[in-house]
Amino acid sequence: MTNMSKNDGTAASPQLGLMARWAIGFTGWAERWYPDSFVFAALAVIVVAVADLALGAKPMEVAASFGGGFWTMIPFTMQMTIVVISGYVVATSAPVSRFVDTIAGIPKTARGAIAFVAFMSMAASFLNYALSLIFGGLLVLALARRTDLKMDYRAATGAAYLGLGATWALGLNSSAAQLQANAASLPKAISDITGVIPFSQTIGLWQSMLMALIIVIVSVAISYFSAPTGGQVRTAVDMGIDLSRPVETRKAVLRPGEWLEQSPLISVVIALLGIGFLWSEFATKDPLTAISNLNTYNLLFLIIGLLLHWRLRNFLAAVAKAVPSTGGILIQFPLYGAAAALLTGVKGGDGVTISHHLANFFVNIASADSFPVVIGIYSAILGFLVPSGGGKWIVEAPYVMQAAKDLHTHLGWAVEVYNAAEALPNLINPFWMLPLLGIVGLKARDVVGFTFTQFVFHVPVVLFLLWLLAKTLPV
Incomplete structure (x- = not known):
C-alpha cells in the first residue's frame, strides 16, 4: 500500500468507495452510449416537426417554418461565439498565466488544492464561462x-x-438573462410574452445571489471531501500527462507587415477607441444595464485580451486557438432557432401551436408554489438533450414564460429557475468539457465520475432553493 504524503493528511485507502465506483461506472456507460450533442439538436428539430404534423399542420408549412427560423439566431450565435473566444484570449495571455502560477502556490494540501480549483473556477464563471474553463485548466496544470x-x-x-x-x-x-435583457436579440416569440427583463430582475436579485453563494459553498465542500486520497490518487504523471511548458520563439522581423504585427501600436490605438466607447457606456448608463448588452460585454473582454497580449500576432494566435471551441455553437444554434420557430410559429389543425399546448400542460400540472420545482426538473432533463443555455432558452422560453405569466409567478425568477436548473446536466454532459479537456489532456470518462458526484448533491439542493426563495418574491 502506498503511503500518503504528509500534505494529504489522511490515511491511504485500499480501494475506491462505493459512490466513486458507481460514478466511474456511469462515466464508462455515458462514454460508450452518449452521441455527439449535435445529434440531440437535430433530434429536437425532428421531434418538434413530427409533433407539428401529428397535430394537423401542413407539411409545407412545417418546412417553411424550419427554413424561416433557421437563421433567426445569427446575431445571438455570433455574440455567444465571441463570448467563448474572448474568454479564451484573456485566460491564455501571459499576465494571466503568471497570475495563475502565483496563486497555484496558495494551497497547502492536495485536497485543499482541489477545493481551491473549484472555488476559482466558479468565481471566474460569474464573469465569463469560457474564461472559467480555460483559467481552471491552466490552474490545474500549474498545481x-x-x-x-x-x-x-x-x-x-x-x-x-x-x-x-x-x-x-x-x-x-447567463445566456437566458442576457437574451431577456437585450431587446435587439430577443426573438419576437419571446418578447411578445415577457418584454425585456433587466438584469436587476434576474441575476441581480438578492435571491439569485444568495442561491449562487450557497451553491459555491456546497460545491467546494464536495470537491474537498470527494477527492481521492492515498493509493486512490492518480496524479498527472501517473496518467502520462506532459506538464512541460511550450517554448515560445519570436521570429525575426523581416518585412514591414511583420513589424506591424509585432508592434503594440495598433493594439493600443484600437484599445483606446474601445475604452472611449466603454467609458461613455458606463458613464451614461447604470452599470448593470451597460454590461447586460452582449455587444458591450464582448467588446470589454476583447479589449482586455488585446491589451494583455499586447502584440497583434500574439492576440491573433490566441484567437485562432480559441475558434475550434466554438464549432458546436456555430452549427447547432441555427437548429435551435429552427426548433423555436416550429414550436411557436406552426399551428396545428386546432389553430394552436405546440408552445401553447405545452404552456397549458404546465399550467395544469403546476401551481404558483410548485412551478419552480416542476420547471426546474423539466429544464434539467431537457438540458441532457440540448446542452446549450442560449439555444435551449430559445426553445423553452415561449411556453415556459407563458406558463409563468399565466400562473402569475415572478418572470425574472422564472429565468433564474431556468438558469440554475440548466447548469445541472452540464455536470454529466461532456459537450462543454471539450475546451477544458483539451488543455489538461484528459478524456471525459476520466472526469465525469467526479462531476456526477456533484450532480447527485446539486439536484436536491438547487430544487429546494428554487422553491424556497420563490416564496420571498412578489408576484
Whole structure:
C-alpha cells in the first residue's frame, strides 16, 4: 500500500468507495452510449416537426417554418461565439498565466488544492464561462507541476469544470438573462410574452445571489471531501500527462507587415477607441444595464485580451486557438432557432401551436408554489438533450414564460429557475468539457465520475432553493 504524503493528511485507502465506483461506472456507460450533442439538436428539430404534423399542420408549412427560423439566431450565435473566444484570449495571455502560477502556490494540501480549483473556477464563471474553463485548466496544470502535492489530476479537472456545471448561468454571461435583457436579440416569440427583463430582475436579485453563494459553498465542500486520497490518487504523471511548458520563439522581423504585427501600436490605438466607447457606456448608463448588452460585454473582454497580449500576432494566435471551441455553437444554434420557430410559429389543425399546448400542460400540472420545482426538473432533463443555455432558452422560453405569466409567478425568477436548473446536466454532459479537456489532456470518462458526484448533491439542493426563495418574491 502506498503511503500518503504528509500534505494529504489522511490515511491511504485500499480501494475506491462505493459512490466513486458507481460514478466511474456511469462515466464508462455515458462514454460508450452518449452521441455527439449535435445529434440531440437535430433530434429536437425532428421531434418538434413530427409533433407539428401529428397535430394537423401542413407539411409545407412545417418546412417553411424550419427554413424561416433557421437563421433567426445569427446575431445571438455570433455574440455567444465571441463570448467563448474572448474568454479564451484573456485566460491564455501571459499576465494571466503568471497570475495563475502565483496563486497555484496558495494551497497547502492536495485536497485543499482541489477545493481551491473549484472555488476559482466558479468565481471566474460569474464573469465569463469560457474564461472559467480555460483559467481552471491552466490552474490545474500549474498545481500539477508542484512536486510537494500529490493531487488527484482527475478530481482537480472535475473541480475546474464546476464553473460550467454549477454557477455560470447565475453570472454576467447567463445566456437566458442576457437574451431577456437585450431587446435587439430577443426573438419576437419571446418578447411578445415577457418584454425585456433587466438584469436587476434576474441575476441581480438578492435571491439569485444568495442561491449562487450557497451553491459555491456546497460545491467546494464536495470537491474537498470527494477527492481521492492515498493509493486512490492518480496524479498527472501517473496518467502520462506532459506538464512541460511550450517554448515560445519570436521570429525575426523581416518585412514591414511583420513589424506591424509585432508592434503594440495598433493594439493600443484600437484599445483606446474601445475604452472611449466603454467609458461613455458606463458613464451614461447604470452599470448593470451597460454590461447586460452582449455587444458591450464582448467588446470589454476583447479589449482586455488585446491589451494583455499586447502584440497583434500574439492576440491573433490566441484567437485562432480559441475558434475550434466554438464549432458546436456555430452549427447547432441555427437548429435551435429552427426548433423555436416550429414550436411557436406552426399551428396545428386546432389553430394552436405546440408552445401553447405545452404552456397549458404546465399550467395544469403546476401551481404558483410548485412551478419552480416542476420547471426546474423539466429544464434539467431537457438540458441532457440540448446542452446549450442560449439555444435551449430559445426553445423553452415561449411556453415556459407563458406558463409563468399565466400562473402569475415572478418572470425574472422564472429565468433564474431556468438558469440554475440548466447548469445541472452540464455536470454529466461532456459537450462543454471539450475546451477544458483539451488543455489538461484528459478524456471525459476520466472526469465525469467526479462531476456526477456533484450532480447527485446539486439536484436536491438547487430544487429546494428554487422553491424556497420563490416564496420571498412578489408576484
